[in-house]
Amino acid sequence: MFRYELIHQEKYTGARLGRIITDHGEIQTPIFMPVGTQATVKSMDNADLHRMNAQIILGNTYHLYLRPGEEVMKEVGGLHRFMNWDRPILTDSGGFQVFSLGAIRKITEEGVKFISYLDGSRHFMRPEDSIRLQNVIGADIIMCFDECAPADADYEYTKHSMEMTTRWAKRCQQAHANPEHQALFGIVQGGMFDDLRRKSAQDLVAMDFPGYAIGGLSVGESHEKMYHMLDVTTPLLPKEKPRYLMGVGSVDALFEGVLRGVDMFDCVLQTRIARNGTAMTSEGKKVIRNATFERDFSPIDPNCDCPVCRHHTRAYVRHLIKCKEILGARLLTYHNLYFTLSLMEKMREAIAQDALLDLRTDVFKNYGIKKIGAYQND
Amino acid sequence: MFRYELIHQEKYTGARLGRIITDHGEIQTPIFMPVGTQATVKSMDNADLHRMNAQIILGNTYHLYLRPGEEVMKEVGGLHRFMNWDRPILTDSGGFQVFSLGAIRKITEEGVKFISYLDGSRHFMRPEDSIRLQNVIGADIIMCFDECAPADADYEYTKHSMEMTTRWAKRCQQAHANPEHQALFGIVQGGMFDDLRRKSAQDLVAMDFPGYAIGGLSVGESHEKMYHMLDVTTPLLPKEKPRYLMGVGSVDALFEGVLRGVDMFDCVLQTRIARNGTAMTSEGKKVIRNATFERDFSPIDPNCDCPVCRHHTRAYVRHLIKCKEILGARLLTYHNLYFTLSLMEKMREAIAQDALLDLRTDVFKNYGIKKIGAYQND
Numbered sequence: 001m002f003r004y005e006l007i008h009q010e011k012y013t014g015a016r017l018g019r020i021i022t023d024h025g026e027i028q029t030p031i032f033m034p035v036g037t038q039a040t041v042k043s044m045d046n047a048d049l050h051r052m053n054a055q056i057i058l059g060n061t062y063h064l065y066l067r068p069g070e071e072v073m074k075e076v077g078g079l080h081r082f083m084n085w086d087r088p089i090l091t092d093s094g095g096f097q098v099f100s101l102g103a104i105r106k107i108t109e110e111g112v113k114f115i116s117y118l119d120g121s122r123h124f125m126r127p128e129d130s131i132r133l134q135n136v137i138g139a140d141i142i143m144c145f146d147e148c149a150p151a152d153a154d155y156e157y158t159k160h161s162m163e164m165t166t167r168w169a170k171r172c173q174q175a176h177a178n179p180e181h182q183a184l185f186g187i188v189q190g191g192m193f194d195d196l197r198r199k200s201a202q203d204l205v206a207m208d209f210p211g212y213a214i215g216g217l218s219v220g221e222s223h224e225k226m227y228h229m230l231d232v233t234t235p236l237l238p239k240e241k242p243r244y245l246m247g248v249g250s251v252d253a254l255f256e257g258v259l260r261g262v263d264m265f266d267c268v269l270q271t272r273i274a275r276n277g278t279a280m281t282s283e284g285k286k287v288i289r290n291a292t293f294e295r296d297f298s299p300i301d302p303n304c305d306c307p308v309c310r311h312h313t314r315a316y317v318r319h320l321i322k323c324k325e326i327l328g329a330r331l332l333t334y335h336n337l338y339f340t341l342s343l344m345e346k347m348r349e350a351i352a353q354d355a356l357l358d359l360r361t362d363v364f365k366n367y368g369i370k371k372i373g374a375y376q377n378d
Numbered sequence: 379m380f381r382y383e384l385i386h387q388e389k390y391t392g393a394r395l396g397r398i399i400t401d402h403g404e405i406q407t408p409i410f411m412p413v414g415t416q417a418t419v420k421s422m423d424n425a426d427l428h429r430m431n432a433q434i435i436l437g438n439t440y441h442l443y444l445r446p447g448e449e450v451m452k453e454v455g456g457l458h459r460f461m462n463w464d465r466p467i468l469t470d471s472g473g474f475q476v477f478s479l480g481a482i483r484k485i486t487e488e489g490v491k492f493i494s495y496l497d498g499s500r501h502f503m504r505p506e507d508s509i510r511l512q513n514v515i516g517a518d519i520i521m522c523f524d525e526c527a528p529a530d531a532d533y534e535y536t537k538h539s540m541e542m543t544t545r546w547a548k549r550c551q552q553a554h555a556n557p558e559h560q561a562l563f564g565i566v567q568g569g570m571f572d573d574l575r576r577k578s579a580q581d582l583v584a585m586d587f588p589g590y591a592i593g594g595l596s597v598g599e600s601h602e603k604m605y606h607m608l609d610v611t612t613p614l615l616p617k618e619k620p621r622y623l624m625g626v627g628s629v630d631a632l633f634e635g636v637l638r639g640v641d642m643f644d645c646v647l648q649t650r651i652a653r654n655g656t657a658m659t660s661e662g663k664k665v666i667r668n669a670t671f672e673r674d675f676s677p678i679d680p681n682c683d684c685p686v687c688r689h690h691t692r693a694y695v696r697h698l699i700k701c702k703e704i705l706g707a708r709l710l711t712y713h714n715l716y717f718t719l720s721l722m723e724k725m726r727e728a729i730a731q732d733a734l735l736d737l738r739t740d741v742f743k744n745y746g747i748k749k750i751g752a753y754q755n756d
Binding site for chain 1: 423424449461697703704
């Protein structure tokens with residue numbers, strides 16, 4: 001089962017309040033999805049994720065293909081059972097990870113050859129392989145195998161890459177063995193070229209996917225450029241289907257994406273900076289590992305009601321991070337994810353009242369964000 | 379406040395059921411104390427420790443002295459507040475850690491000079507310093523600064539070391555500024571020499587500490603030898619005070635210690651082997667990271683009702699450990715501590731029924747332990 005319901009669109013922006021219904025429950029959109037690359041959202045357990053109200057998490061086909069591998073996944077009956085997660089899951093196709101390998105992969109029309117970073121073994125992944133793997137993993141939402149061209153790729157390269165991605169999308173659609181329970185999303189590519197983005201969106205929309213992702217953004221271009229590419233793309237996507245902006249999760253980009261009609265986001269930022277000792281707070285990012293916080297016995301974020309902020313101080317968390325204690329990574333990860341999920345909840349509440357621009361003004365001011373390339377209400 | 383109540387002693391063994399009352403609550407003995415060296419039981423949070431019913435945890439004066447340091451501890455008002463832990467805490471004096479430094483420390487009658495492993499800075503810790511630090515840290519139970527002689531030290535060295543430890547105990551007692559709220563335990567030393575152990579115990583008992591630790595065991599000697607030293611020592615300790623066997627936590631030694639009248643134990647074994655991928659189970663130790671468990675979808679321990687065993691499989695935990703995911707360390711740490719705390723609870727129940735030897739027979743059989751040097755009921 002997969003259904004998207006558009007509940008409300010803001011009068012003067014593209015922001016949408018919606019609901020996605022899957023076999024594993026409902027997702028209120030717009031939503032941020034914590035990344036659980038290797039069958040775990042780093043340092044969190046399922047109880048943590050439930051408590052912070054993570055509605056859906058991500059898995060990565062590439063990593064799960066290498067470990068624990070297809071056979072284990074098949075035997076256990078998929079990722080939900082493997083990690084005992086009872087809510088929705090989305091899997092990335094493996095495309096982005098494989099392309100990130102750079103020198104140790106080779107792309108052809110047929111698929112991608114790559115060398116495992118774990119043991120140097122050789123692999124070949126075609127669109128059909130990615131879908132077969134994603135069918136075995138069994139996520140509620142799965143992604144087409146795509147090429148994510150670099151931000152600085154030239155027109156010719158990007159055009160060829162985008163067209164191949166569209167051809168691969170067709171192959172993915174044909175290979176998909178479980179469309180009733182797993183919604184396959186198409187991924188719009190086209191780099192930083194308006195006409196290629198439009199062509200990609202139009203061709204994929206014609207193929208009638210149950211949802212659409214916007215890929216190849218936040219890959220090195222400016223935020224201004226990213227927002228422009230969203231301006232070009234989202235109007236071409238069908239209103240009655242969810243839109244997912246891949247790999248984007250900074251506070252400014254979450255607002256700007258939602259204002260342009262994006263419903264879903266994922267990003268490793270929240271969890272990665274946490275492990276390095278940085279907190280996202282209502283007052284902006286704070287590098288908690290800095291000496292400034294050695295004797296600061298106030299909460300990470302005075303305006304946060306998460307268990308970390310209710311129970312622990314900056315000084316304690318700083319101490320743990322300095323000592324490289326696992327608990328330091330845990331506490332900051334929990335807080336950063338909670339902060340982001342709460343922000344999305346506030347956005348949903350604001351959209352219901354046609355007040356997302358007001359919320360943006362407040363949040364940006366406190367967070368210290370300048371509205372560069374920001375969505376204009378005109 | 380500090381009080382020990384002996385509730386029941388087994389008819390035919392030295393095993394004791396008791397209760398320790400502190401400012402931060404009661405401790406049912408015999409008990410295992412999880413080690414929280416740097417103001418955290420590695421990978422656990424306070425909610426985890428509450429849920430597994432950890433009654434008391436340890437802190438290490440040496441580590442806390444280096445990080446976050448005395449000034450931070452003073453400013454926050456002690457370790458309970460620093461880590462927001464509301465149950466009893468025991469701090470080690472720093473002696474054991476300092477002596478473990480080997481080449482980078484020098485012992486004299488006055489105290490110990492050592493070099494920080496963190497930044498190479500020079501430090502001097504006297505018994506008075508250790509007590510001052512422990513007063514600042516504010517644990518419910520604090521320890522005398524002692525020298526822990528190596529297992530292979532000769533008679534002369536061990537004798538001198540033991541006598542100095544007794545003199546240091548006197549200085550610790552005199553330096554102790556907060557005896558109403560923090561119980562200072564004496565530490566019996568004397569290496570592997572019966573007469574030195576007896577002399578140490580007698581001299582310390584004469585000084586009337588509220589509790590006694592047995593130090594310098596499990597430092598390389600055989601378990602047989604360790605049990606013999608306990609046989610020599612515990613009968614000399616006052617019945618109306620708690621006894622603490624330092625740094626010991628293997629399943630066999632927990633039983634053998636309790637049977638000889640030990641009330642308290644601590645050990646890093648449980649948490650350390652967890653992080654390396656080894657589980658303590660009712661069927662013995664299992665190296666979960668081994669390939670054997672790749673497709674084993676049964677719980678870590680089929681006879682355990684901890685959340686890890688209820689919710690997760692060996693295959694999943696193995697995957698996490700292989701991927702060096704923090705959650706792998708967390709899940710196994712939780713399980714190993716739960717296993718040990720449950721074992722202590724079973725021991726307490728057995729003692730109440732004069733049936734600890736029967737429990738030992740069962741547990742050793744399933745765990746695969748041979749009774750070498752075991753307590754004899756004769």
